[in-house]
Amino acid sequence: MxxxxxxxxxxxxxETYLPYLEQIxxxxxxxxxxxxxxxxxxxxRDRLFGxxxxxxxxxxxxxxxxxxxxQSRRPGGEFxxxxxxxxxxxxxxxxxxxxxxxxxxxxxxxxxxxxxxxxEAVDRLGDRVAVVVPYAPFGTAIDLAPYKALQxxxxxxxxxxxxxxxxxxxxxxxxxxxxxDGSVVFSFHATKSFGVGEGGLxxxxxxxxxxxxxxxxxxxxxxxxxxxxxGLNGKMSEYAAAIALATLxxxxxxxxxxxxxLGLYAKLLAEAGLFADGxxxxxxxxxxxxxxxxxxxxxxxxxxxxxxxxxxxxxxxxTYFSPACHQQPQFRDDPRGALDVTERVAxxxxxxxxxxxxxxxxxxxxxxxxxxxxxxxxx
Numbered sequence: 001m002x003x004x005x006x007x008x009x010x011x012x013x014x015e016t017y018l019p020y021l022e023q024i025x026x027x028x029x030x031x032x033x034x035x036x037x038x039x040x041x042x043x044x045r046d047r048l049f050g051x052x053x054x055x056x057x058x059x060x061x062x063x064x065x066x067x068x069x070x071q072s073r074r075p076g077g078e079f080x081x082x083x084x085x086x087x088x089x090x091x092x093x094x095x096x097x098x099x100x101x102x103x104x105x106x107x108x109x110x111x112x113x114x115x116x117x118x119x120e121a122v123d124r125l126g127d128r129v130a131v132v133v134p135y136a137p138f139g140t141a142i143d144l145a146p147y148k149a150l151q152x153x154x155x156x157x158x159x160x161x162x163x164x165x166x167x168x169x170x171x172x173x174x175x176x177x178x179x180x181d182g183s184v185v186f187s188f189h190a191t192k193s194f195g196v197g198e199g200g201l202x203x204x205x206x207x208x209x210x211x212x213x214x215x216x217x218x219x220x221x222x223x224x225x226x227x228x229x230x231g232l233n234g235k236m237s238e239y240a241a242a243i244a245l246a247t248l249x250x251x252x253x254x255x256x257x258x259x260x261x262l263g264l265y266a267k268l269l270a271e272a273g274l275f276a277d278g279x280x281x282x283x284x285x286x287x288x289x290x291x292x293x294x295x296x297x298x299x300x301x302x303x304x305x306x307x308x309x310x311x312x313x314x315x316x317x318x319t320y321f322s323p324a325c326h327q328q329p330q331f332r333d334d335p336r337g338a339l340d341v342t343e344r345v346a347x348x349x350x351x352x353x354x355x356x357x358x359x360x361x362x363x364x365x366x367x368x369x370x371x372x373x374x375x376x377x378x379x
Contacts, residue, residue, distance in 0.1 A: 008356075010356050011247070032218070039245060040248065056217065058236060059200070068183035084342050131156045132147065136160065139288040143285070147159065166251060170286045182209075196244045258354065259289055265367070268367045293353070294351050303346075319349050
């Protein structure tokens, strides 16, 4: 046990979703896109996406990625272009669809897929590209302009936005992904800022695509309950939808707490002189309610050594995403471009603790621990 754990998931309390459970008992509908799933989808679409497009609940985000990729992919394509700096679910989803991940490098400050290399790879690989799967790192609002351009060229895009539910676009304040006619996949895992236990959601401004994803998530059934396209069971239960509805009401307060802690970390890291010493934070875009706080250790320090040093001080930290996907046994043989930035970032990444009830004293303790390491973690 750590004095300061990495995460402390804080799902809504049972009193807030008991009225929804009573509705389940009254309807005796427990799954199969039941009324609570429909109500949650409707509220998400109306409150967050301006009433446009389609929102489809999922059992989890990995299933959402699989279905969105499979329903979007170009026939005859073999590659799913994506970063290696992402969670394993991203390439695994492509593999389950029979595609081969093709890894490209990331940008050194935003950690999103390198946009210049993306254009070059798409042009070079041509019709072999089945789909592009960018990752929105740690909840940021990645620039969707290049992906809208790909969509216009007939190259489908599925955005892995696992931690970006609730993120708003810079300038407009619109929800991330609003108006995007590819697919955007969000996670509702217990550790996310919008956590329900297990769950996810696929959004698309294209209602036809959203309907296909929904159909695929119900075994590809037609209205006659005949399987007419490749599918699986991806449905969210009514019980998870009950928690999701209660969470939607509580989410503004959760977002405010997390955004406040992000600002507090940045302030205290600066005051402690850690940025001057070579520590760095991700350049975020938009309004983000972070899952945790990712930072880069100074050049010459390994993130894993920092995590070990924090553990000796009873502070739990992680290294998302180190090793990067291409460094893991399952993915080592997948094709890729040069990944110099990915490997530098992955070697230095440290994921610092965050939870909603965390106070300034806890954040100060984490920051002071980093400052007090000195040369302890120098390689």
